[in-house]
Amino acid sequence: MRRYVPPLEDMLFVIERVLHAPGQWATLPGLADPGIETARHVLAEAGRFAAEVLAPLNAVGDREGCAYADGRVATPTGFAAAYRAYVDAGWASLGCAPEWGGQGLPHLLEAVIQEMLVSANHAWSMYPGLLHGAYACLAAHGDAALKARYLPRLASGEWLCTMCLTEPQAGSDLGRIRTCATERDGAYVIDGGKLFISGGEHDLTDNIVHLVLARHPGGPPGPRGLSLFLVPKILPETGQRNGVYCDGVESKLGIRGSATCSMRFENARGWLLGEPCKGLAAMFVMMNAARLGVGLQGVAHGEAAYKHALRYARERIQGRPVPGIAAGTDPVPIALHPAVHASLAAQRCAVEGARMLAYWTAQLLDESEYAASPDQRRHAHERLALLTPMVKAWATRAGFEVADQALQVFGGYGYIEETGAAQALRDSRIPPIYEGTNEIQAVDLLVRKVIADGGAAYGRLLDELEAAARHDGQGLEQQAVQLDALAAHRRLLADIVQDSARDPGYPYRAADDFLRATALLCLGRWWLKVLALSREGGAAPRGKAATARHFFDTVLPGIAHVEHRIRCARRALPELDDCD
Amino acid sequence: MRRYVPPLEDMLFVIERVLHAPGQWATLPGLADPGIETARHVLAEAGRFAAEVLAPLNAVGDREGCAYADGRVATPTGFAAAYRAYVDAGWASLGCAPEWGGQGLPHLLEAVIQEMLVSANHAWSMYPGLLHGAYACLAAHGDAALKARYLPRLASGEWLCTMCLTEPQAGSDLGRIRTCATERDGAYVIDGGKLFISGGEHDLTDNIVHLVLARHPGGPPGPRGLSLFLVPKILPETGQRNGVYCDGVESKLGIRGSATCSMRFENARGWLLGEPCKGLAAMFVMMNAARLGVGLQGVAHGEAAYKHALRYARERIQGRPVPGIAAGTDPVPIALHPAVHASLAAQRCAVEGARMLAYWTAQLLDESEYAASPDQRRHAHERLALLTPMVKAWATRAGFEVADQALQVFGGYGYIEETGAAQALRDSRIPPIYEGTNEIQAVDLLVRKVIADGGAAYGRLLDELEAAARHDGQGLEQQAVQLDALAAHRRLLADIVQDSARDPGYPYRAADDFLRATALLCLGRWWLKVLALSREGGAAPRGKAATARHFFDTVLPGIAHVEHRIRCARRALPELDDCD
Incomplete structure (x- = not known):
């Protein structure tokens, strides 16, 4: 069985030394500054919970999956008890506002804890995964009565919640949603079917609060006719069952312990959240946090898979010593074989890089919410808009790629389910898909965020990266690599903006590689900082x-080929096959 | 359910126009030249068998897996009947010599058929997968009595066979094998346990012939003490059960319909194949063909996954038209979205490139066996030694990567087992591992094949690639890209040979990327030929x-970064984490 050992040393290194987060907390007036000692304590405790309670259920959950019968869903052995332990220990309420019973901790610490929970047991973490997003959405858009009725129950984790968006014909394209609301007696009634609803039904809590995107009565077709509704499974006013039914759970490649439900709303009582026909906007309130959360799943998978492979490679004896390594060691652990060593080094570089990107973004989420001046908050929002899709796509891809490389380290044993490496590969494959596929993130970044203002906001991000490189990189030979890459990227950016005006299809073809280039430059910023810190000592x-x-040496120079492909994307794509 | 439509048009394009194989067959005296009309007919029939008999069992086999009880293995519903149909139609004997009841068809055609079987149903194809290898091994090393007793049964497919190599402590490192042979009454008795034995036990045939690597009585420790033994499940002389037992089947990530068995040999009667203590050499007779066979599995997975995604992308309606594409089409099939189109184009390029590499290698296998002059055969052997590890590693990796990209095209539906894209991802993950991991192929190529003779044989391969580029590329702008890449690679090669003499660990660190560079240059050769052909018309x-x-435009230029990493590999790898 795969163990989980929380990587507290690296987590704290990033929080304290790379990002100087504790210093920033003290400057954010809206935030309950925990102080670094409390933060360390909270993370150590969360790590213990993840390692001791959740990790032992990871393989069990995969093996058993969720059982469906007659509208009910039984989660795997131990999942419900672990959830009670989670709620009892107060983990659900960490990030919620003190007025609703929460502890108002920084998003950054929530992010670190999210990484831990997912590393230990991704499937289980899906149940409380949407709690904070739904809480934030309700806090922003609910009226006083709704808030009073639901927020304390969500903040405590007494009730869980879902986001009901997808329908069979409406996946990436939510404008095609058919589920509709009708007005009856001054209230709303929801009818329609929803697909792929995580935690749509389960046995962890007595009530489940669904946030449902549905067509507003009399609204226009397409995305502008959608409102967001709160639809509880049990009506708290009366304790009666609402018209919400689960028709089945999906058999999935991974996260099998997470119930992915087909839901049916029939004559279900619902409450409008936010303005009529502004459902997408209401939902987008939680979009940045949700996408960052998925990015953190990528970090989490990478971390767990890398350490799993590293431990194995140090124990597994195979082969004779290769010239130049392991002199005098025969037999040798495979970690000493150069191919395995190189793979592990690449895995580590990917995981720790993605972690810096994700934690940096979480820190900006705190700044965007709690900074004293509107300018600071605006600045943080501008950065978040650019970084969130990048982190979502880059880190989830990195997580899957590391899980894949880790599996290879196990050789034939990696292909056997018993080892756990195969489950990691399967579980890690969903983050690149859900919460907006990685391709949609890339279009969001380049078309909607970069091109839309002629590259102005993105240019300011590049200014920040350049200033950081000039400061942190003083006297380091790597400074020139980063600065040259930034300069080349600026030239490319100008061309992209210009060429896109002539050919609006171009940025759609270039988006995936553009996101990769952005990620490499952001990684360069933080790895340069790491080099600066290591020169300082400590x-x-x-x-x-x-x-x-x-x-x-080996990763950042790849940006030249990535940018070559961006230039090639100016040409039309080749025709595809005929196929029957 | 995923359909399979054999890509006969592209297969024949490669066979006839790219490789001019039918012309070559006529020049190989040892080969029963089928002629192109027969070849087309055979391939069309094989494609029909794969599509109509095997493909419908692909999902069933995955769902049911193999059932183990009391030493017996039940294969999934329909597998045994499909195998009988395969034998009855004479497919098993295609490549075997006419003297043993076979039809002596070119390896190239066998390779194409292998691609079809695996595309349709990889798990099922594992059962007859080792037939030809074991046949060739026995034909080369068996004495007359053994051959007469076994070869006709293997050639016809009446009996199936296995390769029993791996043990728990002996995976990549066969020198650690403990299974041992003892001499008793002038015969051999085998005792020991074997792991991960494909088709070690099943219900397809009455007898199973195991080729077992075991320690020779009195032989030295390590790989030089191993002999190869033929150990039948049923002793044909008496019809009695031999001491061969299956103790269980593995639960695997994929190819679940293939029985991966733990085998136990207890007092089992065995016959020596080849010389005492030359077991590895005897087994290596079938190594090139077996590794090429695994490379073809990569082609097969890529082909099936790409076409599956292409069909879906043309049917799935989602999203609005993007500027510059699909004007006037609303709603649009996702194949018209640039990100999906680009992914499909990359998939196609990967699949069809890998197919050219694999078929080229199969053609060389025919030349190495059947060419008239020893020089020609030697020349083909020299090329095969270089190309086989490259095809095994490159094509299997391509197959998995295409399956991964194809899954992404399906979005959320790709993560649901029902679609079949998830099974493709799982099934396609084993070829990079077995038959020597891809990392072992890379070391085989660079350390054992390239460095060992100072780059001489490899230099001759580069000469061939250069001559082809000068000939085929005349007047094409892509000629310069290929010639520049070849020139840069030659300079690098000289440095690698030199630097490896000073630091023998260096080529081990550079091997994976070296193999990638080799593959890119070989691909350049054949894609240039395709351009030349398209200029000719037809x-x-x-x-x-x-x-x-x-x-x-987009793939070959990546070689610059690959070769940059090869140069970086001269430095030591970074230290890895402490980990608990």
């Missing part, structure tokens, strides 16, 4: 500076 | 030339 995880050098 | 699959241009 404690750092073993091999950290060498990993940073590895990034500048 | 029928070619739709979009073929555009796909070739796409390769030179």
